[in-house]
Amino acid sequence: xxxxxxxxVAFFILNVFRRRPMSETVNNTGSxxxxxxxxxxxxxNIFGNSVITxxxxxxxxxxxxxxxxxxxxxxxxxxxxxxxxxxxxxxxxSIKVRIPGQEx
Amino acid sequence: xxxxxxxxxxxxxxxxxxxxxVGNPNTxxxxxxxxxxxxxxxxxxxxxxTVERKEGRFDLGNGRTVRLVDLPGxxxxxxxxxxxxxxxxxxxxxxxxxPPVSAVLAIVDATNIQRNLYLVSQILELGLPVVLALNMIDxxxxxxxxIEAGEISxxxxxxxVPVCASRKSGLPEIRAALTAVVVSxxxxxxxxxxxxxxxxxxxxxxxSNGAGGSNANGYVNRARVFRGIIDEGGYAEKKLLEHxxxxxxxxxxxxxxxxxxxxxxxxxxxAVRYDWIGSVLxxxxxxxxxxxxxxxxxxxxxxxxxxxxxxxxIGIMTLVFQAIYAWSGPLMDVIDSSFAWIAGKVxxxxxxxxxxxxxxxxxxxxxxxxxxxxxxxxxxxLFLALLEGCxxxxxxxxxxxxxxxRCGLSGKSFIPLLSSFACAVPGIxxxxxxxxxxxxxxxxxxxxxxxxxxxxxxxxxxxxxFVPDRTVMGEWxxxxxxxxxxxxxxxxxxxxxxAYLLKRTLLGGGTTPFILEFPSYKVxxxxxxxxxxxxxxxxxxxxxxxxxxxxxxxxxALAYFPRSPDIERNFEARMDEVRSRPNQVAVExxxxxxxxxxxxxxxxxxxxxxxxxxxxxxxxxxxxxxxxGMAALASFPAREIVVATLxxxxxxxxxxxxxxxxxxxxxxxxxxxxxxxxxLPVALSIMVFFALCAxxxxxxxxxxxxxxxxxxxxxxxxxxxxxxxxxxxxxxxLTTALGWGx
Numbered sequence: 108x109x110x111x112x113x114x115x116v117a118f119f120i121l122n123v124f125r126r127r128p129m130s131e132t133v134n135n136t137g138s139x140x141x142x143x144x145x146x147x148x149x150x151x152n153i154f155g156n157s158v159i160t161x162x163x164x165x166x167x168x169x170x171x172x173x174x175x176x177x178x179x180x181x182x183x184x185x186x187x188x189x190x191x192x193x194x195x196x197x198x199x200x201s202i203k204v205r206i207p208g209q210e211x
Numbered sequence: 212x213x214x215x216x217x218x219x220x221x222x223x224x225x226x227x228x229x230x231x232x233v234g235n236p237n238t239x240x241x242x243x244x245x246x247x248x249x250x251x252x253x254x255x256x257x258x259x260x261t262v263e264r265k266e267g268r269f270d271l272g273n274g275r276t277v278r279l280v281d282l283p284g285x286x287x288x289x290x291x292x293x294x295x296x297x298x299x300x301x302x303x304x305x306x307x308x309x310p311p312v313s314a315v316l317a318i319v320d321a322t323n324i325q326r327n328l329y330l331v332s333q334i335l336e337l338g339l340p341v342v343l344a345l346n347m348i349d350x351x352x353x354x355x356x357x358i359e360a361g362e363i364s365x366x367x368x369x370x371x372v373p374v375c376a377s378r379k380s381g382l383p384e385i386r387a388a389l390t391a392v393v394v395s396x397x398x399x400x401x402x403x404x405x406x407x408x409x410x411x412x413x414x415x416x417x418x419s420n421g422a423g424g425s426n427a428n429g430y431v432n433r434a435r436v437f438r439g440i441i442d443e444g445g446y447a448e449k450k451l452l453e454h455x456x457x458x459x460x461x462x463x464x465x466x467x468x469x470x471x472x473x474x475x476x477x478x479x480x481x482a483v484r485y486d487w488i489g490s491v492l493x494x495x496x497x498x499x500x501x502x503x504x505x506x507x508x509x510x511x512x513x514x515x516x517x518x519x520x521x522x523x524x525i526g527i528m529t530l531v532f533q534a535i536y537a538w539s540g541p542l543m544d545v546i547d548s549s550f551a552w553i554a555g556k557v558x559x560x561x562x563x564x565x566x567x568x569x570x571x572x573x574x575x576x577x578x579x580x581x582x583x584x585x586x587x588x589x590x591x592x593l594f595l596a597l598l599e600g601c602x603x604x605x606x607x608x609x610x611x612x613x614x615x616x617r618c619g620l621s622g623k624s625f626i627p628l629l630s631s632f633a634c635a636v637p638g639i640x641x642x643x644x645x646x647x648x649x650x651x652x653x654x655x656x657x658x659x660x661x662x663x664x665x666x667x668x669x670x671x672x673x674x675x676x677f678v679p680d681r682t683v684m685g686e687w688x689x690x691x692x693x694x695x696x697x698x699x700x701x702x703x704x705x706x707x708x709x710a711y712l713l714k715r716t717l718l719g720g721g722t723t724p725f726i727l728e729f730p731s732y733k734v735x736x737x738x739x740x741x742x743x744x745x746x747x748x749x750x751x752x753x754x755x756x757x758x759x760x761x762x763x764x765x766x767x768a769l770a771y772f773p774r775s776p777d778i779e780r781n782f783e784a785r786m787d788e789v790r791s792r793p794n795q796v797a798v799e800x801x802x803x804x805x806x807x808x809x810x811x812x813x814x815x816x817x818x819x820x821x822x823x824x825x826x827x828x829x830x831x832x833x834x835x836x837x838x839x840g841m842a843a844l845a846s847f848p849a850r851e852i853v854v855a856t857l858x859x860x861x862x863x864x865x866x867x868x869x870x871x872x873x874x875x876x877x878x879x880x881x882x883x884x885x886x887x888x889x890x891l892p893v894a895l896s897i898m899v900f901f902a903l904c905a906x907x908x909x910x911x912x913x914x915x916x917x918x919x920x921x922x923x924x925x926x927x928x929x930x931x932x933x934x935x936x937x938x939x940x941x942x943x944x945l946t947t948a949l950g951w952g953x
Contacts, residue, residue, distance in 0.1 A: 161291065165287045167481075169482055184729065188325050
C-alpha cells in the first residue's frame with residue numbers, strides 16, 4: 108500500500124505540473140479552444156468531416172447554438188444546452204465561435 | 212445464461228412481440244429497464260462483438276408477457292461506436308439472430324431534451340410504434356425547464372409518458388401505453404418527422420424502391436438507404452455498398468455532391484434535425500435562453516480542477532485499492548479454507564490413488580483457484596458501478612486523458628488498467644466501455660502487465676527471503692518496500708512503450724478520438740449497482756471457470772504422471788521400517804518427512820519435472836536451476852501456484868508465502884558444486900519474470916473472449932513471455948555484473 112501511495116504522489120506532481128494550455132496556443136482566436144473558462148459563445152460553424160465532428164454535430168453543436176467553455180486546456184470541457192462533454196483541444200479548435208458583444 | 216427469479220417463470224412469453232428500449236447514454240435507461248423487468252433478465256453478448264445484450268420479460272398487464280430488449284446507449288443511428296452499430300442493426304432489422312422489433316420504448320432525459328430528441332427523430336422515421344418515456348422531469352422542473360408532455364405528444368404524434376425511473380413512478384402508465392400500441396394493429400397517431408431537402412428524399416425513395424421495398428419494409432429500406440447516403444465512410448455506407456456492389460460508389464458520391472454541394476452530410480442532417488426539434492419544442496418547453504449553471508457544474512469546479520480534482524481522484528483511487536486488497540482478504544481466506552476443508556472431507560472418503568488426486572488437487576483445487584478471485588472482482592465492480600452510477604467515471608477519464616494521450620490511448624483506458632492492478636480479468640472486462648476498437652485492443656493487451664494481486668505472494672516470499680531488511684537514503688525508504696514498489700512499477704513501465712508500439716504497428720492509427728459526456732451527478736441506483744456486481748461475478752465464474760479448470764486438470768496430470776512404482780515401493784519400505792521403531796513420537800515426524808520427500812521425488816520424475824530438466828539450458832542464463840524452471844512452468848495456468856510448487860519441490864508439504872521453512876529451504880539450496888542456487892540476482896530475476904509473464908489462464912481466456920480471437924490471446928501470451936524472459940535475463944546479468952550476487 109505504501110509503495111502505491113508513493114506512485115500516486117508521483118502521479119499527482121506530474122498531473123498538477125502538466126503543461127499549461129497557454130504554451131500550446133497557436134492561433135485559436137475565434138475557436139472554442141480560444142475562449143476563456145466560463146465564457147459563452149455562439150457557434151458559427153464546425154470544420155472537418157471526422158468521427159468527432161460528426162459526433163459534435165449530433166450532440167447539438169450546430170451553427171447558432173450557444174456554448175459555454177467550462178474548462179480550457181486539453182481535454183476541453185464544453186456545455187451545449189443541458190449537456191456537458193469533454194473533447195481534445197485539437198477538436199475544440201475545429202469549432203468556430205463568435206463571442207456575443209465582441210467584434211471579430 | 213438463464214433467467215432468474217421464480218414467480219413469473221410460469222407465464223408463457225409471447226414470442227411474437229419484441230419491444231426495444233432505446234435512449235442516449237446516461238438517461239436512466241438501465242434503471243427503467245430494471246424497474247420494468249425486475250430480476251427476470253438474461254444477459255449475454257451479441258454474436259461477434261463484446262456488446263452486452265440484455266433481455267427481460269415484461270408483463271404488459273393484460274396477461275401477456277413480452278420480450279423487452281435493453282439496447283445499448285446511443286446518441287444517433289449513424290453508428291459511430293460498436294454500441295451504436297448494434298442499436299442501428301437491431302432497429303434496421305439486420306442484426307443476426309434478433310427478432311424484428313415490434314415497438315420502441317424511447318427514453319428521454321428531460322433536462323437535455325433537445326439533444327435526446329435527435330435519436331428520437333431518427334427512430335420515428337422507422338415507422339414503428341413508439342412510446343416516449345420522459346425521465347427526470349422533476350429535475351428539469353427544478354432547473355426551471357417547464358415541459359408540457361401533452362404538447363410534445365401532439366407535436367410528435369406518439370404517446371409521451373413522464374416517468375421517474377429511480378423512484379419507479381410512471382411505470383404503470385408506460386405499461387398501459389405500450390400495451391395500447393402493441394395491441395392496436397396500427398399506431399393511432401402518425402408521427403411527424405423532420406423534412407429533408409427534396410433532392411435527398413427523392414434519391415432515398417428511388418433507391419429504396421430499387422432495393423425491393425415492399426410496403427411492410429418500406430420504412431426500414433428507406434432508413435437503410437438514407438443512412439448509407441449520409442454516413443460517409445461509415446458503417447451504413449459499407450452495408451449499402453455490400454448490397455449494391457462496389458460499382459455503386461461513384462453514383463453515391465454523385466448523389467452526395469448533388470445533395471450537399473461538398474458540405475459534410477452530417478452537417479446537413481444535424482441542421483435539419485435540430486431545426487425540427489426546435490419547432491417541436493417551441494410551444495412545449497419554456498426555459499431561459501441563457502445556459503444554466505447547475506449544482507453539478509459547481510461540484511465540477513472542484514472535481515475537474517487541476518489541483519483539487521487530482522487530489523480527490525487520488526483519494527478515491529486509494530480507497531478503491533484499499534478496499535480491493537483489505538476487504539477482500541478475509542473473504543478470500545474463508546473461500547480458501549472452505550475449499551481446503553471440502554478437499555479434506557472428500558479426500559478422506561476416497562481411496563488413495565490417481566482418482567483421489569484428480570478430484571482433490573485437480574478439480575477442487577482448480578475450482579478453488581478461480582472462486583478465490585470472486586471477492587476482489589465483486590468489490591471492484593461494486594466501486595466501478597457506484598462511481599459510474601454517480602457520474603464520477605467520466606470525470607476520472609477526463610483527468611487521466613492527458614497522461615494516456617501520450618501513448619496513443621485515451622482517458623477511457625484508465626479504469627481497465629487500474630482494475631488490472633487487482634486482477635486483469637475484471638480489468639479486461641471493464642475495457643468494454645472503450646468504443647474505439649484499436650484503443651480497446653491495446654488496453655486489453657497491456658492490461659495483464661499491470662501487477663495483479665496474484666503476483667504479490669511471489670514478491671512477498673522472494674523479497675522476504677533475499678532482500679536485506681534495511682533502510683536506504685537515511686531512514687526514509689526500506690529496501691524491501693522499494694523492491695516491492697519496483698516490482699509493481701516494472702509492468703506499468705513496460706506497458707507504456709508496449710502501448711506506444713502497438714498503436715504504431717499492429718493497431719496503428721494515431722491517437723484515438725476522445726469525446727465523453729459529463730452526466731449530472733446523482734445518487735446511484737442501488738438495484739442497478741448490485742445487479743451489475745452480481746452479473747459480473749456470475750459471468751466471470753462462467754467464462755473463466757471452464758477454461759481455468761481445464762488447464763488446472765491438465766497441469767495436475769503433468770505433475771502427477773507418470774508414477775514410478777519403484778519409488779513408491781522404495782518409500783513404502785522405508786516407512787514400514789520407521790513404523791516398526793519403538794519411539795512413536797519420533798515416528799510421526801519421520802513419517803511426514805518421508806511423505807514430503809516422496810511427493811518431491813515423484814514430482815521430480817513426472818512429466819513436469821522432466822520438462823524442467825529439458826528447459827534447464829534455456830533458464831540457465833536467467834540464473835535458474837531446473838527446479839525453478841519447473842516451478843515457473845507449473846505456474847503457467849495461475850502464477851500463484853508457484854509458492855505451493857516450491858513447497859513440494861523442497862519437500863515441505865503445504866506452505867504459503869509467509870512460510871519461514873520455505874525461505875530457509877531456498878536459502879540452503881545449492882548447485883552440484885556447492886554454490887547457493889538462490890542469490891539476490893536470482894531472486895530479482897524470478898520476480899521480474901513473474902511481473903512480466905502471462906501466467907494466468909483466466910486472463911488469456913478473457914482476452915480470447917473479449918477480442919473474439921485466439922490470435923490475440925496467443926499474441927499476448929507470446930509477447931509477455933518473451934518480455935519476461937528478456938527482462939529476467941537482463942536483470943540477472945546486470946545485477947551479477949554489479950556484484951550483487953555476493
